[in-house]
Amino acid sequence: MLTRFARVILLTLWLAASAQAATFTIEDIEVEGLERIAPGTVFTNLPVQVGDVFDDARSAEVVRALFRTGFFSDVSLRRRDNVLVVVVEERPAINEINISGNRDIKDDELMEALRQVGMSRGRVFNRTVLERMENELRQQYFARGKYNVRIDVEVEELPRNRVDVNIDIAEGQVAKIRRINLVGNEAFEDKEILRRFDSGIPRWYAFFSRRDHYSRQKLSGDLEKLRSKYLDSGYVNFSIDSTQVTLTPDRKDIYITVNVDEGEQYTLSDVRLGGSLIVDEEELMELVDIAPGDVFSRARITEAAERITQRLGEEGYAFANVNPIPEMDDDNREVSLTLFVDPGQRVYVRRINFTGNARTKDEVFRREMRQMEGGWYNASHVDRSRVRLQRLSYVESVNIETRRVPGQEDQVDLDITVKERLSGSFTVGVGYAQTEGVLFNLGLSQDNFFGTGNRLSLNFSNSTVHTIYSVSYVNPYYTMDGISRGFSLFYRETDASRADITRYATNRFGGTVSYGIPLTEFDTFRITPGYEHVEVLTSASSPVEVTDYLDRQGNNFDLYSIEASFTHDTRDRTVFATEGNLQRVGLKVTIPGSDLEFYKADYRMQWIRRLSESLSFGLSGEIGYAETYGDDEVPFFEHYFAGGTRSVRGYRDFSLGPRDSTNNDPFGGTFRTVGSAELLFPPPFLDDAGNMRMSLFFDAGQVYRSYEDFDAGEIRTSVGVGMTWLSPVGALTFSLAQALNEGPDDETQVFQFSIGAAF
Known part of the structure; x- marks a missing residue:
């Protein structure tokens, strides 16, 4: 029996012999087991090459290097004479990733989450990544409050060492x-x-x-x-x-x-300016609405800094920065505030670039710009340019980015991205309106005709009250200075008795030419000469006021008129405005040569202020006055009316004011005054309703036979709630109103609606 010492000697000799046998010089390298992966990928990652001495230590190094690539599930080494044989087993490739059951999160978002954990089509499939993938998907749903989400993953093996990963998701309910x-x-x-x-x-x-x-x-x-x-x-x-x-x-x-x-409440002990002010210090301090003694407010300080930044932007300092620097006095619970002004470099605009205008010509947008290329940057001009672009009916949104020109400290480019909305429509429709009954409409309108910004409209509509044919065309930039010119032709048949007012009918046709002249950025003067032929038709039930007038004047009239108006408009939008005011004064006069001589003067105002991000308060009002400068009275078919969704809600359309002596039907008058106070807000039952707006309103108004008959005690009032919806078929206006002081002849109507309300 061998002694322990002898056994150790024999083991040492055997290990030495084995090590010598395993060591050899590599004469060639072969790779077996490849299906999809190119041999070059293996050779690139091998830490040995032909001519190297190979031993057991190098063997472990080779195996580790190939496993690190992630391409292989198994790696083994063999020796054939002095040839190193590398035997590999490839991991399968992902052929498809199929996701089903997801509703709250879109496929693209889930695929992006999978890519972040290394799971995507064409990549190597690694089962160890599956758990990480499932956790990532769960986190996506957990972030949305769906904590009982269930995710089932099935791996389907395919020929040529490929797999499909099928992910079935049961989202569950939001917690x-x-x-x-x-x-x-x-x-x-x-x-x-x-x-x-x-x-x-x-x-x-x-x-x-x-x-x-x-x-x-x-x-x-x-x-x-x-x-x-x-x-x-x-x-x-x-x-x-x-x-x-x-x-x-x-x-x-x-x-x-x-x-x-909470901590303690602090007040301001001092407010001052520092840094390079550029503008006079007193002027900048007027923009700061906080003072010593006021409670410290981050929001008010931020607003003051933004106003100073805006003011410096008007001087060309596009990247001015105002840093509030507070110094705390904890003993007295006070803050000493310094607004440190860093104006940066004054810059001018090199280029203005438009993107997103697939249908509209570049020049249509450029003519709305108040910031010019080659001029000093002016923040107020840039903001006004944005508003003017937003007010275009064929523009949905505008984003302006100020970008430095590479290598130039004093130049910037304005990159303006516009999102266009559909500017044309072809409509064929049947509907119902409360006052006019069944409606049929056929129309073609284009607010951006061939991308020029010009407006073209062709319309035909028919109801129990009206039959209308009309065509109009407006070029808002007839001249480079912004003078507009428009044409219109119309034919209109009206049966007033069907609208429950005085019993007569009219056939009218005519045309106008209109010129709009901009006086300032917010002021426009418009003049509109026109011609109109009026034919009045009566029946046996027509009131004496109508028949007597026609007996004196006849029933066919040629009217030549000139209408002039002055408009001051600072609203941020023309539809669903949230801030600004509108003032409009108009005068329409029939000129010598007309069969009837009269004039109509009108005043309209709208004042609106934003109370919060989603809440606004508005006041609006209209006054209309008509008078003759001939021998007879103002023609009855030019009378004013009131009541309904466009004036005093809660009262039937056209029902307020004087009535005829024969049928007691509304007859209208020559003096009208209406007004409204509204609290405007988005629908509370919808999270995102940009095309809808609701209001709590108080309406007041009345029509009088003449200005001399005005009596404030006769003004009718109502309160209620209204909603306007910009639907695909037009603007729909609904209201629920309660009349507050109706008279014996007044006709009330709690629920009302109309199509095509004006803004």
């Missing part, structure tokens, strides 16, 4: 917020804070609200709102200590707890 608890707040009540949140319990009237749907991003935004409220109220040391989101065992309900530390 709903049942309560948000605030801990540590003393300055503000829970209700005052939570009503600013996008997360929470839906309001009782918000039937389709998603406010109680939990989202991590939405909660983060709410916490920022909470922080802003305290910082805007002087609590400069406010902090959110912790936020706990608790999920019930069934993963359907969520309870949120927010712990806050």
